[in-house]
Amino acid sequence: MRPLQAEIIETLGVQPTIDPATEIKRSITLLKDYLKQTGLKTLVLGISGGQDSTLAGKLAQFAVEQLREETGDGEYQFIAMRLPYNEQADESDALAAIKWQEADKTVTVNIEESVLGVVHELEAAGVPVTDFNKGNIKARERMIAQYGVAAAYKGVVIGTDHAAEALAGFYTKFGDGAADITPLYRLNKRQGRQLLAYLGAPATFYEKVPTADLEEDRPGQPDEVALGVTYDAIDDYLEGKEVSEADALQIERLYTSTEHKRRQPVTVFDQWWR
Numbered sequence: 001m002r003p004l005q006a007e008i009i010e011t012l013g014v015q016p017t018i019d020p021a022t023e024i025k026r027s028i029t030l031l032k033d034y035l036k037q038t039g040l041k042t043l044v045l046g047i048s049g050g051q052d053s054t055l056a057g058k059l060a061q062f063a064v065e066q067l068r069e070e071t072g073d074g075e076y077q078f079i080a081m082r083l084p085y086n087e088q089a090d091e092s093d094a095l096a097a098i099k100w101q102e103a104d105k106t107v108t109v110n111i112e113e114s115v116l117g118v119v120h121e122l123e124a125a126g127v128p129v130t131d132f133n134k135g136n137i138k139a140r141e142r143m144i145a146q147y148g149v150a151a152a153y154k155g156v157v158i159g160t161d162h163a164a165e166a167l168a169g170f171y172t173k174f175g176d177g178a179a180d181i182t183p184l185y186r187l188n189k190r191q192g193r194q195l196l197a198y199l200g201a202p203a204t205f206y207e208k209v210p211t212a213d214l215e216e217d218r219p220g221q222p223d224e225v226a227l228g229v230t231y232d233a234i235d236d237y238l239e240g241k242e243v244s245e246a247d248a249l250q251i252e253r254l255y256t257s258t259e260h261k262r263r264q265p266v267t268v269f270d271q272w273w274r
């Protein structure tokens, strides 16, 4: 195995093979124990209609149902958030995911006005805002809305970061990368699919092409196009398998260039960036 590959696998805690039932229980236990320990009552998560939030939301719903049953405390709840930018092309997928999750409650916040407000004020101040930059502003407005709900209902915000995204730093810093708890962390993309299949999710939920769908110039752009490498290659790499030299170099370039996203803000005590 390549030396950096071994280091990344160790850092992200990825296993080459998993038992889905064990990993489902592990994630649910984390969510339950965290709520019990902190005294908080609500799990909050944006549901996009993609694989990761479909899985994380189902685990969240299981966690609060079990807590209600075990403690008799009916305050435990899961709030699924719809966070469209105006109208979302795959709105029906998001609604189908929430239905399958049997989420306790759905809160919808259209982020368009707040995004356009920030973009407008930036431009009025002479700051150019590219479509790509605006895409990251959308992800950050979703974060703001989720924290608004968490604050109102004694909640924590769930993040859907998993090993394949964490490796690539493939999220908006302090946008979808900001969260209080990340139950999918350690799983690669195909292991997430395995969990959904085990849970009996319709195959359409996990066969869907992953997309951040943030850019208006490239609607629904597949993650794999933006990443320059396939999730299959990233997953193989994370499972300690051999991948082509070109894929390994691209994966390691992504990992190295996004180190700042996996760290706390730099202080005078930090040396990792030197």
Ligand SMILES: NC(=O)c1ccc[n+]([C@@H]2O[C@H](COP(=O)([O-])OP(=O)(O)OC[C@H]3O[C@@H](n4cnc5c(N)ncnc54)[C@H](O)[C@@H]3O)[C@@H](O)[C@H]2O)c1
Residues within 6 Å of the ligand: 136, 139, 165, 169, 170, 171, 172, 173, 174, 176, 211, 212, 214, 223, 226, 260
């Ligand atoms: N599918 C997904 O999970 C998903 C979701 C959102 C975004 N994305 C993708 O993630 C990427 C986000 O874009 P991005 O990474 O350019 O934006 P970002 O905002 O996440 O990160 C860039 C910012 O990080 C800071 N930064 C950059 N280099 C730094 C360094 N060396 N040290 C400390 N801070 C540094 C700067 O403030 C910079 O503006 C895009 O490729 C986007 O498509 C993917």
Ligand SMILES: Nc1ncnc2c1ncn2[C@@H]1O[C@H](COP(=O)(O)O)[C@@H](O)[C@H]1O
Residues within 6 Å of the ligand: 045, 046, 047, 048, 050, 052, 053, 081, 082, 083, 084, 085, 088, 142, 160, 176, 211, 212, 213
């Ligand atoms: N349109 C959306 N509605 C609700 N939540 C969303 C939406 N788009 C993204 N999210 C949340 O952000 C994460 C990351 O999404 P990526 O597709 O990986 O960029 C997603 O899991 C949702 O929780």
Ligand SMILES: O=P(O)(O)OP(=O)(O)O
Residues within 6 Å of the ligand: 048, 049, 050, 051, 052, 053, 054, 160, 209, 210, 211, 212
């Ligand atoms: O984070 P999601 O739910 O949008 O999944 P994907 O990354 O597969 O789009």
Ligand SMILES: [Mg+2]
Residues within 6 Å of the ligand: 048, 050, 051, 210, 211, 212, 213
């Ligand atoms: Mg998505």
